[in-house]
Amino acid sequence: MSHDLAHIDEAEHGTIKSFAVVWIILLVFTAFEVLLAYEQINPVIMLTILVGLSVVKAALIIAYFMHLKFERFSLFLTLFPMLIFCILMMMVFMPDSMRLVLMRTQ
Amino acid sequence: MWLFIASDSLTFSALLMAYTYLRLASPEWPKPFHFSPSIIFSSFMTFCLLSSSLTMVMAVHAMHHGNRRKTVGWILATIFFGGSFVGLHLTEWLNLINNEHMTPFSNEWGEPLFGATFFGITGLHMTHVVIGVIYLCVIAFAVGRGKFKYEDVETAGLYWHFVDLVWMFVFPLVYLMSAKI
Numbered sequence: 001m002s003h004d005l006a007h008i009d010e011a012e013h014g015t016i017k018s019f020a021v022v023w024i025i026l027l028v029f030t031a032f033e034v035l036l037a038y039e040q041i042n043p044v045i046m047l048t049i050l051v052g053l054s055v056v057k058a059a060l061i062i063a064y065f066m067h068l069k070f071e072r073f074s075l076f077l078t079l080f081p082m083l084i085f086c087i088l089m090m091m092v093f094m095p096d097s098m099r100l101v102l103m104r105t106q
Numbered sequence: 107m108w109l110f111i112a113s114d115s116l117t118f119s120a121l122l123m124a125y126t127y128l129r130l131a132s133p134e135w136p137k138p139f140h141f142s143p144s145i146i147f148s149s150f151m152t153f154c155l156l157s158s159s160l161t162m163v164m165a166v167h168a169m170h171h172g173n174r175r176k177t178v179g180w181i182l183a184t185i186f187f188g189g190s191f192v193g194l195h196l197t198e199w200l201n202l203i204n205n206e207h208m209t210p211f212s213n214e215w216g217e218p219l220f221g222a223t224f225f226g227i228t229g230l231h232m233t234h235v236v237i238g239v240i241y242l243c244v245i246a247f248a249v250g251r252g253k254f255k256y257e258d259v260e261t262a263g264l265y266w267h268f269v270d271l272v273w274m275f276v277f278p279l280v281y282l283m284s285a286k287i
Contacts (some may be wrong), residue, residue, distance in 0.1 A: 006242040023156060025181065033278050034149055034282065037177070037281075044130065053278070054275050057274045058274055059274070061274070064163075066268075087116070087123075097128075097221075100131040
């Protein structure tokens with residue numbers, strides 16, 4: 001557990017108002033996702049939209065609630081490029097699953 | 107804590123990737139979640155977790171101003187929301203197991219892997235929530251007795267927000283993608 005990570009100044013810490021606004025935005029996004037679940041869309045497209053919305057929500061949580069936005073930029077560089085790269089590497093398998101569904105239904 | 111979060115998010119993303127792979131590769135993937143109670147329950151659980159993140163942020167904010175009493179109050183609110191999340195989730199699980207006869211190895215709707223992925227992913231997430239609630243209880247107790255510094259509360263907050271963040275992916279992928287239309 002790292003206690004030495006940037007201790008931030010009062011002014012740059014985010015205000016109660018900004019937290020509340022982020023919370024409301026997150027709730028609106030969630031409601032939109034629930035509505036979207038009841039549209040008749042192809043699973044692949046629906047998955048893309050849902051994950052896209054979730055990535056935006058995750059970014060908001062990380063930036064404001066975990067206040068990465070107010071930390072040193074080097075912390076971001078240490079953690080996230082590697083993380084995003086690893087997750088994208090996992091997506092290499094996805095086209096294969098779409099091929100598999102065609103083979104199964106034929 | 108940031109390093110733990112990075113490694114743990116890889117664990118979860120690997121699980122969710124595996125789930126998504128199976129989901130797309132199976133034409134017979136079951137869609138068992140009725141609007142009521144499952145989708146309403148899980149939406150309300152999402153609301154609980156999001157609100158608990160807000161109260162946790164308020165706790166960190168109060169601790170930053172050195173107000174220990176307020177901090178304890180906000181952490182207790184966070185524990186309340188986290189606890190109700192676990193309670194609702196367990197109700198949901200028991201409903202699926204007892205009324206819908208769903209187990210990790212079989213279910214009545216088709217693709218047997220559905221149960222394994224569902225219980226695996228939500229179970230691991232629920233474990234994280236339970237650990238987070240215990241963690242916050244310890245922090246609240248110690249802060250109330252005048253121990254621990256601002257950084258300790260902040261680190262607990264990071265963990266809690268991460269649990270919330272993971273649910274932001276689990277909820278649409280596991281629940282909404284399997285909602286009965």
